[in-house]
Amino acid sequence: MLYGYAGNTLRIDLSTQKIEKEPLKKEWVDDFIGGRGFTAKILYDENPPNVDPLDGENRFIIAMGPLSGLFVPASGKTHFCTKSPATGGYGDSNMGGHFGVNMKYAGYDVTIIKGKAKEPSYIFIDNDRVEIRSAKNYWGKGSMEVEESMKKELGEDFQILTIGEAGENLVNFACISHDFGRQAGRIGIGAVLGSKNIKAIAARGTKSIPVFDPKGLLKKGKETYEACRKKPGFKGWTPEGTAGITNWCNDVGALPTRNFQTSNCDYADKINGKAILKELKITDKGCFACPIPCGKYGYARTKLGNAYVEGPEYETLSLLGSNCELDDIHSIAYANYICDELGIDTCSAGAVVSFALECYEKGYISKEEMGMDVKWGDLDSIVHILKSIAKREGIGDILALGVRSAAEKIGHNSDKFAIHVKGLEWTGYESRNAPGMMLGYMTSDIGAHHGRCWVLGSDVATAVGGDKNATVHDLISGDSRFDTIPRAEHKNVVPLVLKSQHLRPAFDILGTCRLQYMEIGLETRYYEELYYYATGRKMDFEKDLLLLSEKIWHLNRMFNKREIPDFGRKYDYPPARFYEEKIPSGPNKGHIMEFAVIEEMLDTYYEARGWDKNGIPTKETLERHNLAL
Amino acid sequence: MGLSFNNETCSGCKACELVCTLQNMKEINPSRAMLHVYGKFPEPGKYFVDICDQCGICAKECPMDAIELKGRTYRVNKDKCDKCLACVPVCPVNLVKIDDDGYPYKCINCKQCASICPRDALIFE
Numbered sequence A: 001m002l003y004g005y006a007g008n009t010l011r012i013d014l015s016t017q018k019i020e021k022e023p024l025k026k027e028w029v030d031d032f033i034g035g036r037g038f039t040a041k042i043l044y045d046e047n048p049p050n051v052d053p054l055d056g057e058n059r060f061i062i063a064m065g066p067l068s069g070l071f072v073p074a075s076g077k078t079h080f081c082t083k084s085p086a087t088g089g090y091g092d093s094n095m096g097g098h099f100g101v102n103m104k105y106a107g108y109d110v111t112i113i114k115g116k117a118k119e120p121s122y123i124f125i126d127n128d129r130v131e132i133r134s135a136k137n138y139w140g141k142g143s144m145e146v147e148e149s150m151k152k153e154l155g156e157d158f159q160i161l162t163i164g165e166a167g168e169n170l171v172n173f174a175c176i177s178h179d180f181g182r183q184a185g186r187i188g189i190g191a192v193l194g195s196k197n198i199k200a201i202a203a204r205g206t207k208s209i210p211v212f213d214p215k216g217l218l219k220k221g222k223e224t225y226e227a228c229r230k231k232p233g234f235k236g237w238t239p240e241g242t243a244g245i246t247n248w249c250n251d252v253g254a255l256p257t258r259n260f261q262t263s264n265c266d267y268a269d270k271i272n273g274k275a276i277l278k279e280l281k282i283t284d285k286g287c288f289a290c291p292i293p294c295g296k297y298g299y300a301r302t303k304l305g306n307a308y309v310e311g312p313e314y315e316t317l318s319l320l321g322s323n324c325e326l327d328d329i330h331s332i333a334y335a336n337y338i339c340d341e342l343g344i345d346t347c348s349a350g351a352v353v354s355f356a357l358e359c360y361e362k363g364y365i366s367k368e369e370m371g372m373d374v375k376w377g378d379l380d381s382i383v384h385i386l387k388s389i390a391k392r393e394g395i396g397d398i399l400a401l402g403v404r405s406a407a408e409k410i411g412h413n414s415d416k417f418a419i420h421v422k423g424l425e426w427t428g429y430e431s432r433n434a435p436g437m438m439l440g441y442m443t444s445d446i447g448a449h450h451g452r453c454w455v456l457g458s459d460v461a462t463a464v465g466g467d468k469n470a471t472v473h474d475l476i477s478g479d480s481r482f483d484t485i486p487r488a489e490h491k492n493v494v495p496l497v498l499k500s501q502h503l504r505p506a507f508d509i510l511g512t513c514r515l516q517y518m519e520i521g522l523e524t525r526y527y528e529e530l531y532y533y534a535t536g537r538k539m540d541f542e543k544d545l546l547l548l549s550e551k552i553w554h555l556n557r558m559f560n561k562r563e564i565p566d567f568g569r570k571y572d573y574p575p576a577r578f579y580e581e582k583i584p585s586g587p588n589k590g591h592i593m594e595f596a597v598i599e600e601m602l603d604t605y606y607e608a609r610g611w612d613k614n615g616i617p618t619k620e621t622l623e624r625h626n627l628a629l
Numbered sequence B: 001m002g003l004s005f006n007n008e009t010c011s012g013c014k015a016c017e018l019v020c021t022l023q024n025m026k027e028i029n030p031s032r033a034m035l036h037v038y039g040k041f042p043e044p045g046k047y048f049v050d051i052c053d054q055c056g057i058c059a060k061e062c063p064m065d066a067i068e069l070k071g072r073t074y075r076v077n078k079d080k081c082d083k084c085l086a087c088v089p090v091c092p093v094n095l096v097k098i099d100d101d102g103y104p105y106k107c108i109n110c111k112q113c114a115s116i117c118p119r120d121a122l123i124f125e
């Protein structure tokens, strides 16, 4: 008996309409545990090499972990994976809410979808009943609109994921939306569903998940919730959620502003967590089983209209806010709502819109191409650009490719300020004075995403001479206002980056949110014990889970090498803005990330990883991890 | 008296449903819980939890008098129950459920949901 898992893989071929259920492979469970472990293994093994990401043969994979859906804090994350249309390499993205747990209650740990439906369709899953149904009535509609009407049609207890118009129109940063405000945002995962003619998946599961020791899990689960409750962050962090970090980021000069030209703005107080609570919030909104709900569901009022919207969380605040010079919380929330309805990732959206605004300002995009006279900080302009992207009209058709490809088409050296790594737009931490953070972004498997590494706290600590082990919380609550911050030390960042790169995605393997550990400091031993009662298997967080997390790092690197023709070191460089332009203002004024430092960090990092000078895992490294590729 | 719900703080996590089934049925399966969490979105953007307030309607409907008041709690006495399930459709909140053996089951005021709720949205008085 396989405990902790539902025990099955669901395979759907949209072209042949063949639907098969097979037992979950034991070797996947033994060697890759779950979630991100499963997806890395399956994508490498099953995706035909060099397939076009938008071709039917590209797999779309949903994977849950062994703790997903169990009596474990925040066990509601759903993990998605595919070959990314944004990067051409390994892509995964995860989402909170209640969708994946219903897949697991329906009996499926893993779902692998390939092929292309003949007409706009949605996948209906009600325990053992799996059908491909027409989505004619839903195609062309907004994400939340579709979710609302599908729930009316099928029942409130169905959990729905949808794509918006951006996904239908194959925008490279189209997202998946769920639960009226949760998204799997990154890597263009929504475009891959769109390319398969799939508008939505509706799932309901009402089966039990077998666990090894139900009594033990009950006792340990209660203890774990109680432990969360006792953490200072339980009451300290939860009210504002991720938005609580906005002022700190601004004070330490890490808040992306004006397309990453600078890293500090003078209106942070207007776009922070407190502004959300005061101006927008209706309710705290969390994911399945989460004791620290980070979602703030609210109501935005603007001259363009009013809207119910979840968020904005920190990434959205920084990227659609200061990075586009939008200084009003209602306007940011409204832009967030527009992204959600159109099915666009707010992170990439903020980077792409700000890139477009800068191109326009410099005269690289004409008014005719743009379709209107656009301005920084103007909600009309931002919404106009977002809609033109989703509908692929005018310049939107090019912007829909993401900043890397858009810069190639626009020319004028605009690639210097196309803020991405590997084709994935950068998220909300300007890093010219944060070498560890910079290196983390540079070397992330999916491109510039903070979900893989976050060491901004220790970067800042080295700059201000503080305690390297200071947690984000200490730094937030401390007095972190500086006139000018000294250079951060880059010499010792590699071990910290490696640790973070293994630690953060480890929770994607287990199937839980990482924020209970990251933000309120829930100890890893709880996860070891919960895992034991759930599965009957022993797992040492450091020795087993983090080792697997490292192994996945090598596997995904090899996937990228296989799929991207000239893959190697040059794909790890940040955009030229960060090594050629000094930060013009704010606490990090004058700082730059010298190219020599970038090279030195990469050399040290590759060596520590067991990769060659071009950043490719050596034979010995692969052997050490039992990766016969 | 008994269980009550305050929707000002509920964040829709369903930890209450999880603990309910694990405690009482040794199962991980929120769909079988003796309370029901749901959200109303996009409007008004609030969560609700249906709970058994021990109103006794199910007991009144039972032709066998198998649902007995013990203290403040109505409990199904399986020895008397003949599985006619007359109690199921009359519950105003749909919380008389049916177990694997065909017997009805309902909230027994075990208080686990109130004690796990991270938001103190369920209160037992």
Ligand code: SF4
Binding pocket: A074, A096, A097, A285, A286, A287, A288, A290, A291, A292, A293, A294, A295, A513, A514, A515, A516
């Ligand atoms: S912390 Fe936020 S993202 Fe994580 S499970 Fe809770 S509500 Fe979801």
Ligand code: SF4
Binding pocket: B051, B052, B053, B054, B055, B056, B057, B058, B059, B074, B090, B091, B092, B093, B094, B095, B096, B106, B107
């Ligand atoms: S189960 Fe329903 S009908 Fe019976 S006491 Fe509870 S609320 Fe009333």
Ligand code: SF4
Binding pocket: B009, B010, B011, B012, B013, B014, B015, B016, B017, B037, B047, B049, B116, B117, B118, B119, B120, B121, B122
């Ligand atoms: S445990 Fe509390 S916050 Fe969570 S759904 Fe139940 S009542 Fe709401």
